[in-house]
Amino acid sequence: xxxxxxxxxxxxxxxxxxxxxxxxxxxxxxxxxxxxxxxxxxxxxxxxxxxxxxxxxxxxxxxxxxxxxxxxxxxxxxxxxxxxxxxxxxxxxxxxxxxxxxxxxxxxxxxx
Amino acid sequence: xxxxxxxxxxxxxxxxxxxxxxxxxxxxxxxxxxxxxxxxxxxxxxxxxxxxxxxxxxxxxxxxxxxxxxxxxxxxxxxxxxxxxxxxxxxxxxxxxxxxxxxxxxxxxxxxxx
Numbered sequence: 610x611x612x613x614x615x616x617x618x619x620x621x622x623x624x625x626x627x628x629x630x631x632x633x634x635x636x637x638x639x640x641x642x643x644x645x646x647x648x649x650x651x652x653x654x655x656x657x658x659x660x661x662x663x664x665x666x667x668x669x670x671x672x673x674x675x676x677x678x679x680x681x682x683x684x685x686x687x688x689x690x691x692x693x694x695x696x697x698x699x700x701x702x703x704x705x706x707x708x709x710x711x712x713x714x715x716x717x718x719x720x721x
Numbered sequence: 722x723x724x725x726x727x728x729x730x731x732x733x734x735x736x737x738x739x740x741x742x743x744x745x746x747x748x749x750x751x752x753x754x755x756x757x758x759x760x761x762x763x764x765x766x767x768x769x770x771x772x773x774x775x776x777x778x779x780x781x782x783x784x785x786x787x788x789x790x791x792x793x794x795x796x797x798x799x800x801x802x803x804x805x806x807x808x809x810x811x812x813x814x815x816x817x818x819x820x821x822x823x824x825x826x827x828x829x830x831x832x833x834x835x
Contacts, residue, residue, distance in 0.1 A: 651826030713763035
């Protein structure tokens, strides 16, 4: 089955850019997502990208997809303390039940 | 529109006790899911349902049962709780046929088994 890997922690200073990385194993992954989990809450979809795209930008968020290396990244520009959260990468295949496979989550800590 | 709600928010059980976690969604979603979240393990799928009256096993189904008698509700049961089932449980729902198949999550239930 699909395997999704993320580093567990990232620490940045307020105002810097954060880059959270994710790798996956199944090259037929079609939908790739980034979810955000704030303390004590459930996950919320932050952004997503389809496999026919290389990049997607949404305000301070930039998603980059390298299909050849099966690598997905999320860049947060001008990181704020409110961005401190756990970020989950998730991928799903086309067809079937579309159930995504989640990575273990990257804990982003933003220092003032 | 409440989205996905979970009951209860917290629970402490003794080993061997049983309980049922309730998930409800008001978005008319076909798919519903139960996950558990453990430190360093991310989200692991326990069971899921692709429609009323149907259920299927996920990655870690042992020790859990589920039922989807009504489209809006998805119940997760623990028949004989074990300390290894101490975790935070999340319910989620999603549509089908409309990309990007976003999952909507409930706020979670924190379960401790002593």
